[in-house]
Structure formats: C-alpha cells, structure tokens
Amino acid sequence: MLKKKTATLLIAISTFCLPPAVYSQNSDAKMKTYIDALMKKMTLEEKVGQLHLPSVGFDVTGPIVSKGVEENIRKGLVGGVFNTYTPNAVRKLQEMAVNESRLKIPLIFGYDVIHGHRTIFPISLGLSSSWDMDLVKRTARAAAEEASADGLNWTFSPMVDIARDPRWGRVSEGAGEDPFLGSAIAKAMVVGYQGTDLSLNNTLLACVKHFALYGASEAGRDYNTVDMSRIKMYNEYFPPYKAAINAGAGSVMTSFNEVEGIPASANKWLMTDVLRKQWNFNGLIVTDYTAINEMINHGMGDEKKVGELSLNAGVDMDMVGEVFLKHGVELVKSGKVSQAQIDAACRRILEAKYKLGLFQDPYKYVSEERNKSQILSQDKLDLSKEAAVKSMVLLKNSNEALPLKSNQKIAFIGPLVKDQRNLVGSWSGASDTYKNARSLWSALELRSDKSNFLYAKGCNLVDDSLIRNKLNPHGGDIIPDSKSPQQLIDEAVKTAQQADVVVAVLGEAFGMTGEAASRSSIGLLDNQVELLKALKKTGKPVVLVLMNGRPLTLEWEDKNMDAILETWFSGTMAGPAIASVLFGEQNPSGKLTMTFPRNVGQVPIYYNNKNTGRPFDENQKYTSKYLDAPNTPLYPFGYGLSYTSFSYGDIKLNTASMNPSQKITASMQVTNTGKVEGVETVQLYVRDMVGSVTRPVKELKAFQQVSLKPGESKMINFSISNEDLMFYNSDLKMISEAGDFKLFIGTNSRDVKEANFKLVK
Numbered sequence: 001m002l003k004k005k006t007a008t009l010l011i012a013i014s015t016f017c018l019p020p021a022v023y024s025q026n027s028d029a030k031m032k033t034y035i036d037a038l039m040k041k042m043t044l045e046e047k048v049g050q051l052h053l054p055s056v057g058f059d060v061t062g063p064i065v066s067k068g069v070e071e072n073i074r075k076g077l078v079g080g081v082f083n084t085y086t087p088n089a090v091r092k093l094q095e096m097a098v099n100e101s102r103l104k105i106p107l108i109f110g111y112d113v114i115h116g117h118r119t120i121f122p123i124s125l126g127l128s129s130s131w132d133m134d135l136v137k138r139t140a141r142a143a144a145e146e147a148s149a150d151g152l153n154w155t156f157s158p159m160v161d162i163a164r165d166p167r168w169g170r171v172s173e174g175a176g177e178d179p180f181l182g183s184a185i186a187k188a189m190v191v192g193y194q195g196t197d198l199s200l201n202n203t204l205l206a207c208v209k210h211f212a213l214y215g216a217s218e219a220g221r222d223y224n225t226v227d228m229s230r231i232k233m234y235n236e237y238f239p240p241y242k243a244a245i246n247a248g249a250g251s252v253m254t255s256f257n258e259v260e261g262i263p264a265s266a267n268k269w270l271m272t273d274v275l276r277k278q279w280n281f282n283g284l285i286v287t288d289y290t291a292i293n294e295m296i297n298h299g300m301g302d303e304k305k306v307g308e309l310s311l312n313a314g315v316d317m318d319m320v321g322e323v324f325l326k327h328g329v330e331l332v333k334s335g336k337v338s339q340a341q342i343d344a345a346c347r348r349i350l351e352a353k354y355k356l357g358l359f360q361d362p363y364k365y366v367s368e369e370r371n372k373s374q375i376l377s378q379d380k381l382d383l384s385k386e387a388a389v390k391s392m393v394l395l396k397n398s399n400e401a402l403p404l405k406s407n408q409k410i411a412f413i414g415p416l417v418k419d420q421r422n423l424v425g426s427w428s429g430a431s432d433t434y435k436n437a438r439s440l441w442s443a444l445e446l447r448s449d450k451s452n453f454l455y456a457k458g459c460n461l462v463d464d465s466l467i468r469n470k471l472n473p474h475g476g477d478i479i480p481d482s483k484s485p486q487q488l489i490d491e492a493v494k495t496a497q498q499a500d501v502v503v504a505v506l507g508e509a510f511g512m513t514g515e516a517a518s519r520s521s522i523g524l525l526d527n528q529v530e531l532l533k534a535l536k537k538t539g540k541p542v543v544l545v546l547m548n549g550r551p552l553t554l555e556w557e558d559k560n561m562d563a564i565l566e567t568w569f570s571g572t573m574a575g576p577a578i579a580s581v582l583f584g585e586q587n588p589s590g591k592l593t594m595t596f597p598r599n600v601g602q603v604p605i606y607y608n609n610k611n612t613g614r615p616f617d618e619n620q621k622y623t624s625k626y627l628d629a630p631n632t633p634l635y636p637f638g639y640g641l642s643y644t645s646f647s648y649g650d651i652k653l654n655t656a657s658m659n660p661s662q663k664i665t666a667s668m669q670v671t672n673t674g675k676v677e678g679v680e681t682v683q684l685y686v687r688d689m690v691g692s693v694t695r696p697v698k699e700l701k702a703f704q705q706v707s708l709k710p711g712e713s714k715m716i717n718f719s720i721s722n723e724d725l726m727f728y729n730s731d732l733k734m735i736s737e738a739g740d741f742k743l744f745i746g747t748n749s750r751d752v753k754e755a756n757f758k759l760v761k
C-alpha cells in the first residue's frame, strides 16, 4: 500500500528532477531547481494555501478550531497540520494531500513535543536544572525518535524565552533566567531534535519560540505587554534564540506579545532585519496560535490589515488564524503585498518539506512497526528516570534528614503521593500520556521495606475554589475529597504520630503552570501550608518533597522543614526517580536555573542584575533596598545541595592579564569532603568592572560537572577568551573593552571565590 502511494507521487512530480534522499548543503542547488519547477505550476491560491497551518484533532490550545480542513487539503490550500499524530491519522490526511490535491504536495505534521512525546521527561525548567547538556540532547533525541514514529516531523520546541518573573506560568517551559545557560540548552535541543540529517525518518524539524521576548511580559501576566531597550534585548534576551538558529534550527515561531509597540507577528524589524538579515536565518517563520488575528485586539487594524502587516513583516505561515488563507490572494491583487513576498513564504515552507524528505516519501514518518518499537521503549523509560533524578534540586537538608533510612517508619503524606495526573506537567497531551506515569506510591510499593510506609492524603491539592474553577473546565481534574479539610489533616497527624519521619509531598497542580497559568502569589496554597504546620507540631522530622513548575516562595518552609527536595514535574518515571533519591540510591545534583525569591514583592529577581548607583549598604539610608525584606533571594541561581559536601580551593590564574588574542586559564581544586560520591556543577562567573555601558554584577560564562568519590579532589580548569568578555554596546556592536575584570568560581552564583584580571588592548 505504502509503495503504491509513493509511486503515484513520484510519477506525478517526475517532470521535475527528483529530490535526493538525503538533504545536505550540497543539495541547495538541486532543491532550488526542484522547488522552482514546482512553484511554476502553482497558482497564487495554491501558494497562499501553503501558508495555512490548521489544527486538526486531539488537542487545541485556543478558541478557534479550523473548519473544512479536509476540503482545503483536497484543494491544495493547506501547508501542514498540527495536533494530529499516530500513523493512521497522519496517513489519512497525507493521502488526501498527495492523492487528491492537484499538485500532490505533501503536508508537514507539527506538534508540541516539548518535554517528550509519549515518554515524558521532566518539564523544561526541571531538565535545565540538570546543567547536563548531553542529557538535554539525549532527551530531545529520544523525543524525536518517538514523535517521528508517531507520524510527526515538526516540533514546536525548543522554547527558549528568558524568564525572570516566576509569576509567569510559562517559566516551566523554558530554561530559566540565564542567557549563557539558555543558549547552551537551546543548542543541545536543536541538535537533539534535528540530528545531523533532517531527511532521516527519526528526526524532527525544530521550531525556536517564542520570538521574541515572550518571557518579559509585564507583571508576569501571560500575553501581556513587553517593553525593553534594544541593548537589553541583545545582551540578555536574544542570545538563546540566536544560539538555536546558529545550531541550524529550521523554523521560528513568533510570540504573542508586542515588541517596541508592534506585535511580534507584524514586527518587520524582528522578523526581517534581526532574524533574516542580521542572523541569516533562512528557515520558515510560523506565527503562534491565531497571533495574527489577535492583532485586531492589539489595535493594529482589521483582519485584512493585520494579514498585510504580517506578510510584509516577513511571516511565512499562519497558525490556525486563516487570515492569509482568507485575504492573501486579494492582498496581492490589490498591491498591498507583493507576489515576491508570497513566493518567498511559500518557498520556505516547500523547502522545509524538501529537507524533511517529504517529496521523496510523504509517508516516511508513518510506520506501525517503528511506532510499536519506539513508543515507551525501555531505553526511553530509563532515560526518563535518569533525567528526573538529575533534575532534582535539594534545597535544604538539616540533621541529615535525607536520605531516608530503611529501618525508619515513614509516613508519606500529601495529595501528590499517589498522583499520576500531575507528574507529567503541562504539554504532555499525547494520548493521555499521564496514564503511563509511575506515581511515588507505586514505586514505594515495589520496595522490600514497603511495610515501613504509611500513607495519608492530608489535604486536597487545591482547595481554593477560584483556582479550581479556572482549571477544571480545561482538564484540571481537581476533585475535592469527600472528607472535610479538617478530617484530612486529623488523619494525617495521626499517621505522622506513628512514624519516625514524615515525607510531605505537595506542590502545584500541573495546570497551575504552563500557558495562561500566571499566579499573583507563588507560595504553596494555604491549605497545604496548614497541613505542614499540623505535621510540624507533631515534633517529627518533616521532609518536604515538592512537585511544581516555577520558583515558589518558601520562607516559612525553609525555616520549618528539615529537608526540602524540589522534584518539579519530573515525568513518566517521576515515582521511581523520587524514591531512589529519597532513599539515597541516587545523590541529587541539580542546581536552580531560576532564582527563588523570598516573597513575590522581590520579583523580578535574578542574579545577573546591575549594580545601581546606590547599591545596598546597611549603614546608609539612601541605598537600594526594601524596608521589609532583604534584597537577596531565598535560593540563588545555580544553587543546589548534595548528600555529600564539596570544598573549593583558591582560584589560580596562569596570568593576570591578557590581550584579545590570548586566553587565561583559571584553575580551582574541588574536593568531595563528605561521605558519599556526588556530582558537582562548578560555575564560573565574570564581572566587567568598568564599561561604556553598565555591566551586570555577575555573568555566567562557563560551567563544568565533576563526579567525585568521598575524599577525592580534582583540578578544574577553565579557559577565558576575549569572546567571553564581549557584549553589545550602545551601538549594538559586539565588542570587548580593555580594563579590569573580576572572575568568580563557586558552587552557585552567591557562594564563590574571586580573582582579578585585566584585558589589555
């Protein structure tokens, strides 16, 4: 059957030269010839049709469901679809395109494969806490293997928006607050998804999103206004997008927000000047979901006008909105948009299909056999557990409360102990993926010491009806217990009294982070804190295990809990991973990639801030501070403990001065001073002391992970080059400036040793 369909297609296009099976740089000329010939046959309507990306199928994230999609596919008026997967469903739509449309152009199939497809890995913020680029790459590779075996060839990932405001629900989808780490992760993900050859049947086209600055929405409220100086964009927010593009990402998604007063999807400066001209991006630009239509609300004009603005800005593909489909032809005929603009957009979409090998074989991602062997395969489950373990961050551990001892009676308390639904976080929609997730309790029940474990629910995950009523209509699945909150607490206290130690498993519902999930206060919900207070009163040691998707305010918990383990929403294998960390079979090594504030009033708070003219001085009144809280966060960027301890020697520089063509080597001895083996992420920061524009008080410039046995020491060497000292000046030129620098090395952005060096020119 497959062969027959393929043969039909190849005959149909045999008047053009056949595309090579494998796309490479050398194939550019062949691709051009092929697409030139194809485009000569296309009508204006068919070209505009390629710019249309409807959502079909299982899961929609917005208000508009595309109508008449099948009819449009047959008419050759659809470029691709998203939210459809499984070999069967994909084959059905692809057959329509290649058998029934006039030019038989195959469809591209997209989906939000964000942190795994069917096997779910930790949410992106969690995974970033591993600081392990190889791991990040391997999870993206595994996600591509699985999704491409489910009919897909395009993922709307990586999301690389720098985020410094934990009120914003989508911080869970990114890599945190730092441009250097964010860039490394962006690159690792693109390489993981796309591999070295996009035309293979196990690779996905990556889509960098959301261009640009989506993470800087005012007050952390989703979709809100963004306003920022260009110097800040270039130095602090653009680097991860640029890194993804340099790594070869084949597509970019526009963001919902405005930038300098113009919504991204109509922002010619962003789409054409920055992306195409400055960064030489030649892939396809797709809008976010109905982002063109939403420009009517932004106040940019009527539907036809916003379509015109978007096409002229350089956008290629309209996600769901049907604005190009409705108005594209007329916009060209009336001279508002040039034929050349439509041709360029159409060409980029055809090029993406060509590079994916779809003209060669439109069914190459449709294979029942691959589907069976790839989905939820053992190697992916093992990787999911490894990633979950490496993402966890130990925030506090006093009196060796952790690891748990096997001879202890342990009360596991909390609505998340037996939970499956929330473990996988948001963006894990593929076919009720969460049903495969392993709860903590299911992992505990497999242990030989299980007779030592007690359980009580303790509280509802969400008692707050305001939140519940917003989440439940969208699959929140939050059902209050038939017992009253007081009964639940009483039961939990009784259970705790029978135990030697209490493990409270609390946090957010998965729907409390992700898209449209901003919060104005970011602590544990009141009913959960009440439970913790009651447990604390029993006098038993209390270990708090957190599952959540953003930095939380945890001042009370930090003072009153014996240990706190941040596990994020850690995916399909969350349960076994958490159990192995709690019992010390694995030693946690994650480090925060977003600052945890003391209270929400400190937000935005991030480590790489500027010094101000009046930096805080406790002996001076008129310095930059709060009257009611310190400036410092509760847990700084880069922070995370281990079951062992590490000591740092002094920094040794091979020379204290360099010119731009030289390098400085900074060395530091790191020793495991504790009792168990552990992994430490050694972090290097730099401060440029004097600049033609103000420079941050610290900037991450390098990091290395080292595994050390008890008592073992290793010398860690970093090399600093001119490139590490460069920044965008007020002319937006990338330069370095001669002068004094401070170099810091340490276990997090706060606890560091320092040394000085000079750049001479």
Ligand code: BGC
Pocket: 061, 062, 112, 156, 209, 288, 289, 515
């Ligand atoms: C989100 C994007 C996502 C798209 C498609 C939008 O609402 O902002 O991140 O890729 O939907 O599902």
